Amino acid sequence: MKREVTRPQRASDALDLGTGRENESMDDTLRPHVSEALSDAIAGALTSIDSNMVRFSLVFPGDTTVNGVYEDRSLPGHPEGANAGWTTSFWPGMLWLAYEMTGEHKYRDAGSDLVESFSRRLHDGVDLETHDLGFLYTLGCVVPWRLTGNEVARTAALGAANHLMTRFLEPAGIIQAWGDLNDPDQRGRTIIDSLMNTPLLYWASEQTGDSRYRDAAYRHTLQLRDHIVRDDDSTFHTFYWDSETGEPLRGATEQGHADDSCWARGQAWGIYGFAINYRLSGDDTLLAAAVTCADYFLKHLPSDLVPYWDLALSDGVGEPRDSSAAAIAATGLLELAQQLGGAGRAAEYRQIAFDIIESLAANYSTHGATNGSPLIEQGVYNAPKQVGVDEGTLWGDYFYLESLARAELSDWKSPW
Secondary structure, eight states, rough: OOOOOOOOOOGGOOOOOOOOOSSSSOOOGGGOOOOOHHHHHHHHHHHHHHHHHHHOOOSBOSOBBTTTOOOOOTTTTSSSSSSSOOOTTHHHHHHHHHHHHHHOOHHHHHHHHHHHHHHHHHHHSSSBBTTTTHHHHHIIHHHHHHHHHHHHHHHHHHHHHHHHHEEEETTTTOOOOSSSSOOOTTTTTGGGGGGGHHHHHHHHEEEEEEOOHHHHHHHHHHHHHHHOTTTTTOOOSSSOOOTTTOOEEEOOSSSSSTTTOOOOOHHHHHHHHHHHHHHHHHHHHHHHHHHHHHHHHHHHHTSSSBBSSSSOOOOTTTTBHHHHHHHHHHHHHHHHHHHTTTTHHHHHHHHHHHHHHHHHHEEEEEEOSSSSSHHHHHHEEETTTTTEEEEHHHOOOHHHHHHHHHHHHOOOOOOO
């Protein structure tokens, strides 16, 4: 059932930002009741994962579905199904979530079987010139190490953190997003997605006692706080710095409607990413940035709470929705509410997150479809380039399942 909700006004002025919340599980007294609809959504998601496990046991699905079905990953210069590209870890990430939600060893074993692929990818230097090493090795290796003590996974994750540090550019204090560090088109560029890659560096500091990783992650996040969040509370997708002087240059977009519009998935990354980086750093200004991103996002949603691919778009324009942006935002809102504790609008953020999840479950999920089906449909990868439009996406599926895990498990611990 589609629903409308009253969205919060800008919350920053009302918040007590000095909450100091740790990575705690959600307090059951603050947790909305898990509805029968969400229980059914979890069962359906697990049915689809079970089916996809048969096909993708030791190979990886593509970034998005093709005509509604995941096929073996196909990238130029790599074998079919290879561990290459930035999204491969979302598949084992789903397996580990399924293991945590059910305790069934088939998911643990399937996730463990993929660890060697991530270790080999690092050893062989396969497609490592990206900040998305954080996405890749947090879900692909840190999670199995935490859940099973897999030392191969831990070693690979630390190696990935070391490689990610090579992308930290002084004096700008940023982690370059994409490409060869000598590529003039990419030099000094970062993107809002990078907020989800910094947890790998915080974890590496925790493991090694070396503060360099944490310091780089924190400096990078402050630069995004100051330059990628605009005065109207929207965000740039991407921002450039002069890599020699550190001077901030300009904001732009790669996947949004225009440089001055607001790419929906990017704003969702801002909600979740700033909330996580607040938890990891304790810097209250990052919690305020997460609130800013959340309020803008919520004010620009259509009635069923699943955004168009850019927040500048609205009903009646005939543009596609992006269910993956909704899934990321819902998960981010739950993280944000957790960090706020009893302060500000925590309960309202939490309830709206559940409303978004229920809308996704009712109107966008595949309800347990098998044979390569995604968990949720109507996602968008890159609308300007017409890549993965109105398809399932690996990241959309992962964050949808993560939101369901947060709803189901009172003691669930974030991987980020």
